[in-house]
Amino acid sequence: MSNLKLTILGNGSAVPTSFSNPSSQLLNYKGKQFMIDCGEGTQMQMIKFKIKHRNLNYIFISHLHGDHFYGLIGLLSTFHLYGREKPLIIFAPEGLGNVIKTQLEVSKTVLKYDLQIKVLGNVNNELLLDDEDFQIHAFELKHSVPSWGFVFREKLKQRKIKKEFIVDKELNVEQIISIKKGNDFIDNTGKIHSNSLITNPPPESLSYAYCSDTAYYENILEYIEGVTYLYHEATFDKTMEKVAIERKHSTAEHAAMIAKKANVKKLLLGHFSARFSNPGVLLEEAKEIFPNTILSREGQTYFIRET
């Protein structure tokens, strides 16, 4: 188990097939849900995989190709019909607001909840959410239309005081807070206990990066450096590298090179071309460069952790 988990709702590319749906995924951190991309049929996938949307208050749209956002209007309408009252915030490239507005107007729908659409693209590495426990940034990818990746990072945690020390010294709350902040401890006898000796390193801070449609692009390395899980598109295999470059997509090899150079812990491949009914070839190709690679699977939930 982990505080951070990822459910794949769709990992196909431009056209749906009998074995894949367009892009969408749900990141869940301590019960808070973040949807990333929302291709057609996303709400049906949520029903199929029995995923509630009670705690879904943020949606991130990477770019405005239909396979990444055509499911949004249906989901927004369903929220409306179910009487949602909580605000919903969508981060998306310029233009989405107009699409949603046009569709709501034509059906004479006035949403019962506050929908805020925040435009991506003013600055690179933009801080989108700054929570007590985590941050989410957007970074620029390289595609045929403006395309953004997203990175979730848990904030650094406090060191943990060794249990036997708490018992032995009968520490009170103030003392515990002080030590957790990194201070040394002076006991009744005046002896100084160095913080590094009476605490253990903090638990790992988990992180996740989503690289939507993009050509091979080393500029993103600094933003995704060392993340626990990296989801990177792998639309083609290396025999189709020329097509990939032309269409500003990646091969599985490209994804693995990015994973390796960014020192991520694990690579999750997705956005498979419809030609790969069995994307095993993509997995093999990536593993040659970055062994800790897996294929994303629709309906699967991944507990994001170091090991």
Place this chain on the structure above:
Amino acid sequence: MSNLKLTILGNGSAVPTSFSNPSSQLLNYKGKQFMIDCGEGTQMQMIKFKIKHRNLNYIFISHLHGDHFYGLIGLLSTFHLYGREKPLIIFAPEGLGNVIKTQLEVSKTVLKYDLQIKVLGNVNNELLLDDEDFQIHAFELKHSVPSWGFVFREKLKQRKIKKEFIVDKELNVEQIISIKKGNDFIDNTGKIHSNSLITNPPPESLSYAYCSDTAYYENILEYIEGVTYLYHEATFDKTMEKVAIERKHSTAEHAAMIAKKANVKKLLLGHFSARFSNPGVLLEEAKEIFPNTILSREGQTYFIRET
């Protein structure tokens, strides 16, 4: 078997459920496909039910509530990505063109095929298609936004000459054509054979009417009079008649009353509210008034014929 068949792709109402998709259906006449409504996920339903779209050149959108057209843009994009070149004609209420245009613009898509969107609503009982073998008309329903029904009618066919008469009199092509047109036949001896005695009545002309979202509305009776199959919405049961009236929808009882008064041959119920995971109650209710009623079922193909 029949020349006219109907495949239900979705028969749910506003919100999708684990057991139903939003409205869409395909009418197939001698291989020509006509799509009626196109809710979210329609293209996935076509994949699921292994339905090709080679001969789909006309789409009819009844009204601009999302559950009847949110799947359109995805389908149009897929046609584009698969290299469609044939024109596509969509009949829809005012406003759809702008929705499609906005969505294509934002994704910088220029369709490879000619898309024509024809606006419904200038006249009632408008003739939309006039083929050699059939006609399709639109007629006005009664809903919270402008909503249209569609009726397909095979043209009247020619009488059939009795086989034994053809053999006996050794009729040539010209003579056969003349008799089929309704003329009497004069044989070598000068004897006049009355047309009604040497021919059988023409095979039945098949017809189908689709009544999308509508309150109980007797004005439609003249347009759907005597159709072979009538698909009529039955969002609610009669215990919810008040809600049905308020929301301008029908109960199963309403649908059956329309079927009875219009002298249709068979009634197909659809557009079930999400509350009816088992719409058996709707079937029973309708059958009390109009016994030849069935529940539409997603994925099912109905061969439309008299018996």
